[in-house]
Every structure is written in structure tokens, then in C-alpha cells.
Amino acid sequence: MGLAKRIIPCLDVTAGRVVKGTNFVDLRDAGDPVEIARRYDEQGADEVTFLDITASSDQRDIILHIVEACAAQVFIPLTVGGGVRSVADVRRLLNAGADKVSMNTAAVENPDLVAEASAKVGNQCIVVAIDAKQSAPGVWQVFTHGGRRNTGIDAVAWARRVQQLGAGEILLTSMDRDGTRNGFDLPLTRAVSDAVDLPVIASGGVGNLEHLAAGIAEGRADAVLAASIFHFGEYTVRQAKAYLRERGIEVRL
């Protein structure tokens, strides 16, 4: 008996709807965010993550209404990320009902934001999202701006840094694997997970249930995040958990 490994469905949200595409193109409508979050809760999801992929800032407030509606109906932890630039943004999302807020580009551009936000709202609320791409064997670099800009920063070093700054958790996405359905980048996941004391959520590339198991067993991730395998009904969260349990991984069923 002990702490369960978590399964976290991720919902990309824009203009009030959940969408799913491959490498940010060819977006398909996957439904109403609150309805989908509730379905995942019923299936036994351990948390839900909303990623606001809205491009224009005038639509930003839509996510607040979605978070509010979700928080009134779904009583599991809710993480929200995308476009978070300031402590005020963090507060607005927590106020709407988010439990954790994830930041990526803003954390790289202004590392003090991680420290400041963590000091204000507690490190348990602050997730730093790291988008990493392999540049050489065993070396990964941090990308920002939705994967469009290479910062040249070493991903493992950055993970250690955000731990020092006061992050409570790391959401690690492999740019190379995201959308491919070929499985997590296991060496990347393991390198980051071993480098920090914080929980690490593996993301990017899940195409089947074996990938989830590998992310935990070989990648040493504390939680696994997936989108498309759940959105289109290929697998339920419950099926995923039953599979992990068969593989000897402790889950909440």
C-alpha cells in the first residue's frame, strides 16, 4: 500500500471547446470541457488538466468561466495552463476554482515569477511545464511559445532550477513525441524525474496503454498525462488503470 500513480487526461481548450490536433494543426472538435471533465471524473481520473490554447488575449476570460463551471461539478484536482503571465493570472485561475496553475514561457522569461507565485499561493499550486526537444543523444533543450522558440536551456538543468525557485510539480512534454502516438520519450522522462525531488508528470506521445506503463516503470514518472487516447473513446481511464494494475503499478481504482 502506498501512493498511487496518477492518470491525468489533458483537455486542450479554445473558444470554449475541447479540441485535439496533431502538432498544433488539424484541430478536431472533441466536445464541451465541463462535460468531458465530468466523464473523466466518473471514469476514475485522478486529476484533470485544462490547457488554454487560445491565441488571442481577448478570449482569455472564457477559460475562467469553464474553470468555474468545472469546479462546481468535478471534485478532483484541476490544473489549468496556457497563457499564464503573472501572479495576477495565477490568482484569477485559482479564484475561478483551479487547484494548480501551470506556467511555461513566462517561467523561462521571468524565473522570478515562479518564486513569487509560489511564495504567494504555495508551491503545491505551481506547476512548471517544460517542453523539451532532443538536441543530441541524452541532451534536451527547453522550448517556449508553444514549441516555436528554442531557448537553448538544458531541460534537466532547468528542472533543477525550477525546483529551487519553488515549483511544486513538473509537467514534462517531449516535443519530439507529442502527437506521434509512439510513446513517451523515456530517457528524457527518467533524466528529469531522477534529477528532482518533485513529482514529474510525463506527457507527449501516448498511443496505447503500454506507453502509460512504460512512462511510470521506465520513465519513473509519478503521473502520466494523455489526451487523444481518451478523447475519442479508444480507452477509458478505468481501462487504463486496470491495465496498469495488471502490470503491478499501484493505482486508484
Add this chain to the structure above:
Amino acid sequence: MLTDNAPKGDGKGAIVVVDYGMGNLRSVWQALVHVADGREVLVSADPAVVSAAERVVFPGQGAMPDCMREIEARGLRAAVLEAAGNKPFLGICIGQQMLFEHSEEGDVPGLGVFAGKVRRFPAERMLDAAGNRLKVPHMGWNQVRQVRGHPLWKGIANDQRFYFVHSYFVAPTDDACIVGSTDYGLPFTSAVARDNIFAIQCHPEKSALAGLAMLANFVVWKP
């Protein structure tokens, strides 16, 4: 302040969530409203409202030194102690830790309602049964062993999983108050109770059906 749209009232006959400016009280408020069956649920930083309440929920997030400082700054200490002395009282997370005498986090005194200390997970012992390193904070769904029976456990299975996120835990001086225990590298006390007080380390407001069941038990509890 994190609950701008929670209703306001004088607290009489209400379930009052103590607001001292730390953490996300909205989740606690929402979950209580969900199970309160029409009873009034307020969030308040006003000592008079806490004093007038029928029952009190004392939540908490963040760091204990900040939480204690805010309790003092807002003049809430006396009202919280009074409530802990005479009405159904539910401590959650840091709200449980603050009921103890002293915390290693920032080396600060707590409210001293329970004898004992708040300790950090010891880095050198954080290994699971297979020898793998365990991360701190302890974040996610872990089991609560019901060490003793209690009305708030009603309808909740022994070893049920609840959502935790914390780096410190309570170590009571007197085992008699321990009602829940959880394993993470070591067995630690995850719930305590005495008379009208029940306090738990995990977050029932984020623990799906099991958590809602516990909150539903609390809102009708007659200690």
C-alpha cells in the same frame, strides 16, 4: 479573497469556512455547498462570523508560518480556538497542522489544541518497499487506514484513497487522538479527532466521492 462570489452573512446557524487569505478556499466552499443539502455555507475572515457559526471548517494551504501569521494579523486566533472548543470543527491540511503545538516548518508555534509536533518527511527515509525514491511533496492519492472508528468515517471504506499534497505531517504526543494513518516512506498520522474536533491531512474537497462522503458526514455530525 479567493472566494469573491461566496455569499455573505452573519454566520448564525451556518457552516463557516475560515478565510485567512491563504490557499484556495473556493474548492472547500464548493464541495461543502454540494453536500450541505441547502444549509448555508459561508466563507469569512470575520471573527464574529466564525463565533456565530454552527460548525466551522478550518482549511489551509501553503506554508504554516504564513498561515499562523495571517491568523494573528486578522485577529482570528480567539475565534478559532473558541470554535475548536465547543462546536463541530473540521481541520483540513495546514488547518490540521496548525492545531498542534509546534511546526518544524519555519520553527513556529501552532495553536496547541493537540499536543505534539508537525514534522517534515525525513529525506533519508523516503524509499518505497522496492527501494525506489519517494518524492516530496507527497502528492496524489494515498490510503487512509481507519485506526479508530469515527462518525466521519461513516460509509467510507477502510484504506480508502484520498488526495494528499503536503511535505509535513503531524506527530501527536498522545496516540489516543489518532483516527487515521497513512504510509509514505513511513507510517504517519493522517487524521486526528477529539470530542468535537476532526482534522485530516488530505483534501476531502478534492477526493471525489470519498471526500464528499466525509464532508456530508461532517455537516450533520453531532459530537
